[in-house]
Amino acid sequence: MxxxxxxxxxxxxxxxxxxxxxxxxxxxxxxxxxxxxxxxxxxxxxxxxxxxxxxxxxxxxxxxxxxxxxxxxxxxxxxxxxxxxxxxxxxxxxxxxxxxxxxxxxxxxxxxxxxxxxxxxxxxxxxxxxxxxxxxxxxxxxxxxxxxxxxxxxxxxxxxxxxxxxxxxxxxxxxxxxxxxxxxxxxxxxxxxxxxxxxxxxxxxxxxxxxxxxxxxxxxxxxxxxxxxxxxxxxxxxxxxxxxxxxxGETLAPPTVAERVDAARRHLSRSLEWKGPVLGVVEMRRHYSNYFKGYPGIKPFRHRLVTEMEPATLFATLDEIEEVFSQQELEMAS
Missing domain, CATH: 3.20.20.70 (Aldolase class I)
Incomplete structure (x- = not known):
């Protein structure tokens, strides 16, 4: 102990x-x-x-x-x-x-x-x-x-x-x-x-x-x-x-894109509640690279996430990421 x-x-x-x-x-x-x-x-x-x-x-x-x-x-x-x-x-x-x-x-x-x-x-x-x-x-x-x-x-x-x-x-x-x-x-x-x-x-x-x-x-x-x-x-x-x-001694599978998007959405929501509409957006930005690291084609989405100030647009971008990359995961798994 x-x-x-x-x-x-x-x-x-x-x-x-x-x-x-x-x-x-x-x-x-x-x-x-x-x-x-x-x-x-x-x-x-x-x-x-x-x-x-x-x-x-x-x-x-x-x-x-x-x-x-x-x-x-x-x-x-x-x-x-x-x-x-x-x-x-x-x-x-x-x-x-x-x-x-x-x-x-x-x-x-x-x-x-x-x-x-x-x-x-x-x-x-x-x-x-x-x-x-x-x-x-x-x-x-x-x-x-x-x-x-x-x-x-x-x-x-x-x-x-x-x-x-x-x-x-x-x-x-x-x-x-x-x-x-x-x-x-x-x-x-x-x-x-x-x-x-x-x-x-x-x-x-x-x-x-x-x-x-x-x-x-x-x-x-x-x-x-x-x-x-x-x-x-x-x-x-x-x-x-x-x-x-x-x-x-076993390695867990990494989180799915759905898990990542869910975490990012909840993180952003709480950040907006706790810090307000400016800091709540800006101080989330350093997290996005790791939330979606390693996904081919993620760069334009990530650019939006780290430049956009409007919360509604950020949430819409996260939804788009889930839609696009969930399909990629399904294709890779099949």
């Missing part, structure tokens, strides 16, 4: 949805939960936005009963702001409060937030301890191996964060300098897990894009669970496919 504090436990090897800006929102989380995701995180939320009651930050606190267990993730650099934000998060009643010490984006890093804090480990520990002491929620951390190749101190960092009270750590197998380039190095994630001092769950993140790779990395590196990010965008079925493969 894998436990995060006293509030969250998993009987089997858990799959987690990574917190991703403009991706891991309620409309998308609902689809991932349907497909077997065990635990999800909100988009990362600015603590400065929260304490100033900025509408976009506050909206990201929205969580729904069917999503549980869920973690709310925050990022910031100022001690007092982090404490105050932790109190606001506690009122939203997630199962977990997660601290983002891994975002590599320049506008976050330059404020010494996200992965920027990896340049100042004592400060990272100080901020974490302050949050642990200011909330009754289990506190977890998502971070990277280090700032650059010369500062991959994640084994020591994990110990120090555990010592101040975190209940789990998720580690992306790259440095901040790497951003998302190159191959994720899970060997250091394994060293954290193998460290006899570490008693909290260690979740691995980075480059898991297939059931086969999930099993290989689980077995090779011994992590307590896997966090999946980019491979889930527009493809929530990655969770059910991995779960099925881990349980049976």
């Amino acid at each position: 894998v436990k995060i504090g006293d509030t969250v436990s998993f009987e089997e090897f858990p799959l987690l949805l990574a917190p991703m800006e403009d991706v891991s929102d309620p409309p998308f989380r609902a689809l991932c939960k349907e497909q077997g995701c065990d635990m999800m995180y909100t988009e990362f939320i600015s603590v400065e936005g929260l304490i100033r009651d900025a509408s976009k930050s506050v909206q990201k606190l929205d969580i729904y009963e069917e999503e549980r267990p869920i973690g709310i993730q925050i990022f910031g650099a100022e001690l007092d702001s982090m404490r105050r934000a932790a109190e606001i998060v506690e009122e939203a009643q997630p199962e977990v409060l997660d601290i983002n010490f891994g975002c590599p984006v320049k506008k976050v890093v330059c404020k010494m937030a996200g992965a920027g804090i990896l340049q100042d480990i004592p400060r990272m520990v100080e901020l974490t301890e302050a949050i642990v002491k200011s909330t009754n929620l289990p506190v977890t951390v998502k971070t990277r191996l280090g700032w650059d190749e010369q500062s991959k101190h994640i084994v020591e960092v994990a110990e120090r964060l555990q010592d101040v009270g975190i209940k789990a750590i998720s580690i992306h197998g790259r440095t901040r300098k790497q951003m998302y380039k190159g191959e994720a190095d899970w060997s250091l994630i394994a060293k954290v897990k193998e460290n006899p001092r570490i008693q909290i769950p260690v979740f691995g993140n980075g480059d898991i894009d297939s059931p086969e790779k999930a099993k290989l990395y689980r077995d090779r590196y011994g992590v307590d669970g896997i966090m999946i990010g980019r491979a889930s965008i527009g493809y929530p079925w990655i969770f059910r496919e991995i779960k099925h493969y881990l349980a049976t």
Whole structure:
């Protein structure tokens, strides 16, 4: 059994949805939960936005009963702001409060937030301890191996964060300098897990894009669970496919075009409800490539999906995709 504090436990090897800006929102989380995701995180939320009651930050606190267990993730650099934000998060009643010490984006890093804090480990520990002491929620951390190749101190960092009270750590197998380039190095994630001092769950993140790779990395590196990010965008079925493969060793057939269109329609509908007619359309666009990846002749349809602003036209385009490509599937199957 894998436990995060006293509030969250998993009987089997858990799959987690990574917190991703403009991706891991309620409309998308609902689809991932349907497909077997065990635990999800909100988009990362600015603590400065929260304490100033900025509408976009506050909206990201929205969580729904069917999503549980869920973690709310925050990022910031100022001690007092982090404490105050932790109190606001506690009122939203997630199962977990997660601290983002891994975002590599320049506008976050330059404020010494996200992965920027990896340049100042004592400060990272100080901020974490302050949050642990200011909330009754289990506190977890998502971070990277280090700032650059010369500062991959994640084994020591994990110990120090555990010592101040975190209940789990998720580690992306790259440095901040790497951003998302190159191959994720899970060997250091394994060293954290193998460290006899570490008693909290260690979740691995980075480059898991297939059931086969999930099993290989689980077995090779011994992590307590896997966090999946980019491979889930527009493809929530990655969770059910991995779960099925881990349980049976068999590869599930990919979703049919009808399943893909149904998911895209529901995703778009919820996105419009939650974000409104502009953001609800625009922030769906990064999902469409994966929803319909690999279909010969999909390009003109995809172009419409990523340029059109009128919801009725988008739904009509999805209907057309189902009609055209369902026929292709039937012809291929016969």
